[in-house]
Amino acid sequence: xxxxxxxxxxxxxxxxxFPSDLLEEFQIYVAYLKTNKIKLTKASAYFTKKDLLAxxxxxxxxxxxxxxxxxxxxxxxxxxxxxxxxxxxxxRIQRTQTSAQALVQSDQIDKYMQLTPTExxxxxxxxxxxEIDWEDLxxxxxxxxxxxxxxxxxxxxxxxxxxxxxxKENKLIEHAVxxxxxxxxxxxxxGFWTFEIDERASNIPGRPKRTMARSITLSPFFKKISHxxxxxxxxxxxxxxxxxxxxxANLLNLPDEMMEExxxxxxxxxxSLVPLLKPLFPLGQLMTILKKQSSxxxxxxxxxxxxxxxxxxxxxxxxxxxxxDLHNLIQLSFSFDDDHLYAFYMDGKKYSKHFxxxxxxxxxxxxxxxxxxxxxxxxxQSFLYLFDFGDEWEFNVQVKKITEGEEVAKARIKEEYGExxxxxxW
Numbered sequence: 001x002x003x004x005x006x007x008x009x010x011x012x013x014x015x016x017x018f019p020s021d022l023l024e025e026f027q028i029y030v031a032y033l034k035t036n037k038i039k040l041t042k043a044s045a046y047f048t049k050k051d052l053l054a055x056x057x058x059x060x061x062x063x064x065x066x067x068x069x070x071x072x073x074x075x076x077x078x079x080x081x082x083x084x085x086x087x088x089x090x091x092r093i094q095r096t097q098t099s100a101q102a103l104v105q106s107d108q109i110d111k112y113m114q115l116t117p118t119e120x121x122x123x124x125x126x127x128x129x130x131e132i133d134w135e136d137l138x139x140x141x142x143x144x145x146x147x148x149x150x151x152x153x154x155x156x157x158x159x160x161x162x163x164x165x166x167x168k169e170n171k172l173i174e175h176a177v178x179x180x181x182x183x184x185x186x187x188x189x190x191g192f193w194t195f196e197i198d199e200r201a202s203n204i205p206g207r208p209k210r211t212m213a214r215s216i217t218l219s220p221f222f223k224k225i226s227h228x229x230x231x232x233x234x235x236x237x238x239x240x241x242x243x244x245x246x247x248x249a250n251l252l253n254l255p256d257e258m259m260e261e262x263x264x265x266x267x268x269x270x271x272s273l274v275p276l277l278k279p280l281f282p283l284g285q286l287m288t289i290l291k292k293q294s295s296x297x298x299x300x301x302x303x304x305x306x307x308x309x310x311x312x313x314x315x316x317x318x319x320x321x322x323x324x325d326l327h328n329l330i331q332l333s334f335s336f337d338d339d340h341l342y343a344f345y346m347d348g349k350k351y352s353k354h355f356x357x358x359x360x361x362x363x364x365x366x367x368x369x370x371x372x373x374x375x376x377x378x379x380x381q382s383f384l385y386l387f388d389f390g391d392e393w394e395f396n397v398q399v400k401k402i403t404e405g406e407e408v409a410k411a412r413i414k415e416e417y418g419e420x421x422x423x424x425x426w
Contacts, residue, residue: 019191
C-alpha cells in the first residue's frame with residue numbers, strides 16, 4: 001500500500017464522540033455557564049448544591065454514587081470542567097467580603113466554540129496535562145495526585161489496546177495507581193482508558209470512599225499519544241522543601257555544580273503539546289488552541305493586602321510597577337524586615353506552580369520580571385503573598401479596583417487597619 005495512504009489512514013480524527021464524549025459534555029457544561037448566573041461558595045469558590053445538581057442532570061452520569069450532601073469535589077466531571085474553564089479563562093472567580101461568583105467570559109467561550117474539534121480537544125488536554133495543578137483535582141480523602149506517570153506509562157507500553165489489564169495481576173501497575181482516585185475518571189474522560197471499579201476496595205467500612213479500579217483497558221488513541229504525554233510530563237512543582245533549600249543554598253553560597261546536581265532549577269514549563277501532536281491529525285485540523293488572553297492593562301491598581309480580618313492595608317500601584325515593588329510596599333506597610341525568601345502565588349495556593357519568586361531565589365520566574373499590568377488581574381481576584389517559607393506569613397491580596405488609563409507615579413499606602421504583628425516572637 002502507498003505510504004501516503006497508510007499515513008492518512010493512521011491519522012486521528014477527533015469528533016464529539018471520539019476519543020470520548022469529552023467535547024460534547026464540555027459544551028453542555030459551557031452552555032449552562034452562559035445561560036445562568038453562577039453563585040459560588042464563599043470558602044472554596046466552588047459550585048453550590050443548586051448548580052451542581054442542575055449541571056449533573058444534564059451530563060452523562062458516572063458509575064459512582066454521589067452522597068446526598070456532596071460538594072463539588074465529589075462530582076469528578078464537574079470538578080474537572082470547573083478547573084478547565086478557569087485555566088482557559090472561560091470563567092473568572094470574583095470575590096467580595098461575603099460571597100463569590102463566576103464571571104463568564106462570553107468572548108473567550110465564543111473563541112473556543114469556533115475551534116475545530118481537534119483544536120478544542122487539544123486545548124482541554126494541554127490545560128489538563130500542563131497547566132492545572134493536579135493537587136486541586138484530587139478530591140478524595142487518602143488519595144494523592146499522580147506523581148509516577150513515568151513508571152505507569154513505561155509499564156503500560158507492554159500492553160496492547162483493548163486488552164483488559166487486571167490490576168491485581170500486575171504488582172507494578174497496582175502500586176502505581178493505588179492512590180489515583182478520581183484520576184481514573186479524568187483519564188477516562190480524555191479517552192485514555194476505560195476502567196472497572198473495584199466496589200469492595202472502594203467502599204471499605206469505616207473508611208472514606210475512594211475510587212479503586214479492578215481493571216483498566218487502554219484505548220488505541222492512548223497508545224498513539226502516550227509517548228507525547230510522557231515527553232511533556234513534568235512531575236514536580238516547587239514545594240516548601242525545595243524553596244527552603246534554595247534559601248540555604250544562597251546563604252551557604254553552594255557552587256553551581258552542586259545546585260545542578262541537586263536539580264532544583266525546574267522553571268515553570270513552556271512546553272506545548274501542539275507541535276508534537278500536530279502530525280497525528282489531518283492537515284489543517286490543529287492550527288491553534290485556546291489560551292488565556294494576555295495583554296498589558298495600563299492604569300492604577302488598588303489592592304487590599306490582608307493578614308487577617310483585623311489587620312490589613314490598602315495599597316496603590318501603577319501597571320508599570322513590578323511584583324517586586326508590591327513586595328517592598330507590603331514589607332513597608334507591615335513593618336517587616338525583608339530578610340527571607342518569598343513568593344506570589346497567583347492562584348492563591350501555597351507552593352503551587354503558578355508562582356513568582358524573590359529575585360535571589362534559585363528558580364524563576366522572578367518578581368522583578370513581571371509588571372502588574374501584565375498579570376491579567378481583574379477586580380475581585382485574589383492571590384497569595386507568602387513571606388518566609390519557615391514561619392509562613394500568608395497575606396491575601398485582593399484586587400479592589402482597577403482604574404484604566406492614568407498611572408500613579410509612586411506606589412503608596414492608601415489605608416491601614418489594625419496594628420501589624422511582631423515579625424519575630426523573640
